[in-house]
Amino acid sequence: MYKLDNNFIKGHPRTESLRYKFGDALFDEILNQDNVVVIFADLSSAIGLNDIPGRLGHNDLGKSVRHTTREFNRFIEVGVAEQNLVGVASGLAHMGQIPFTVSYAAFSPGRNWEQIRTSICLNNQPVKIVGSHAGLNVGPDGASHQMLEDIALMQVLPNMVVLSPGDAIEAKKMVKLMINDPRPNYIRLPRASLPTFSTPNDPLEIGKAYLVRQDDNAMVTIISTGSMTGNALLVSGQLFKQGIACEVIHVPTIKPLDKETILSSCGRTKITITIEEHQVNGGLGSSIASLILSSDVRPTKFKMIGVNDQFGQSGTMDELWRHYGLDVDSITNSIRHLLTSN
Amino acid sequence: MSNRTPEQIKTIEQHALNIRRNVIKMIATAGSGHPAGSLSIVDALACLYFGVMRYDPHNPNDPNRDILVLSNGHVCPALYATMAEAGIIPESELMTLRRFGSRLQGHPERTKLPGLETTSGPLGEGLSQAAGMAYALKYLMPTNDRHVYCIISDGELNEGNIDEAAKFAGKYQLSNLTVLLDRNGIQLSGTTENILPNFGRCGIQFTAHNWDNFFAFSGNNVACILDAIDESKRRTPEQLKHGFSLDHPRLIQLHTTPGKGVDFMENDYNWHGKAPSLDDAKHILAKLGDKKHV
């Protein structure tokens, strides 16, 4: 059970960037460990690491040039070449390095799926793929840049671990967890800054899902991941005011799924809802559906909320979430609707 | 000319002949596979394993070993047979190629067979990995003189991924990386010039990105291959004047004959991916002087 951030509970949460927090933490790990490297495909800015010389110069004032150079070698730039990006990473991993690749999710894993399949998954090298700008929250750049299929692409691959943190605190914690995990990892990060709901003391492990809200005699289980967990918590608050008690399960690891935590909640309640900023086909919802159908748990109603076989478009995050039914009001309404319909 | 002795060259030629015979037997026994490219690269593999690379056949993970990445994985029968010839795997295992439960998968898998440095088959990916390995050796690991060799094929040059990797290696001056290009002139469904022409500028994606370009005008001649590899490690004043540098990665274009050693296969792209029958294999082995198996 998460403690939840006080400001979040009081209704005026801090809004923070997951990808910048991730980038800062990764930068620190690269300096502190001697086998962590990062490879960019002309999108180091995606995680705020576009001024490595500046950062290193600043951090290294007073240290020898040689030291600076050694650190500098841990930041690799391959240019706009996503196929090479993951191939080079596989080679680095073979030599004992722990490489993080950075691009937008639309291009990595969007562009280079087969290289990931063969050179990383079949070859079983512990490459850490960072896909930023996942989801409609990308906003004005439009459909081509709003990656909504990456969970599907990555969770289908044997050996691959799929991660989707819900706020900046989790995104930061993920860096160390990924370094210590011996498997290939994919992590999706939103472009937008999001409300921080967790606290540094809340638990986070790869492979675990977390109960982040539990009302007494809950009737609904809401299962959410990534950018939608903040919304799921707000939705459950609204539903509570309307007399509908919920459990909310946050799923920062989409693969492997924490079956126990998820199924025990679904077994305690009557209705299961999944929410994700991704196509419902092949996403978290599909995985939860097959998990439940393969178990003895039988919710009386089940609904997958996400993007329904459509592309996004330009707009602000708020406009897009509203249009695609992913904002707090739309989700609340669609759950109420489900409860009142037969 | 090289400083290799005639005896050394003769020994490597004998290894190449043994490997060639095994390749024929393996593909015929398996009933499927890729003989043309496997046969064109045999001599280069024999040179690497018996005249160039540093490795310990009893310890495939030797931290001082040189590295070979076979990017065009479909020619793996030649690599497996070379590994057997070098004592890395037992020769008796070779005939399990492509069989259920075998470590010798139809396309090579690192996690199945110690001694393989990567998993390949889908074309165009090996060079990126070889470049990543060379980068680690040059910039991230304690000073060492280990070298990364990467075999690619001429049909594989069609892949954009190769160009991306060539640019990367040029940028980072991966002087500890040597690519051996099997320029056998064929690919799956035709000659390379018919399928996607090079317009006489094969390898331009490398030279455009600061690679030094060398040739073995007979890529099936052991002396000639060794000459090219040895030459690629030095730089003459003349070469330096023309922009060559010991800081550059190296491309060695091996002008080979597809199906080399089997008269009816040579230069015929139809043998790219077709196994000889067991009967054919008998005749081929007789011609290759294999007394044991005819």
Ligand SMILES: Cc1ncc(C[n+]2csc(CCOP(=O)(O)OP(=O)(O)O)c2C)c(N)n1
């Ligand atoms: C990405 C990818 N696309 C297609 C293939 C199918 N394929 C296997 S070998 C080959 C031809 C490659 O040319 P080359 O290596 O020059 O053939 P060879 O000289 O061995 O005949 C093709 C298209 C593949 N292995 N990988």
Ligand SMILES: [Mg+2]
């Ligand atoms: Mg060819």
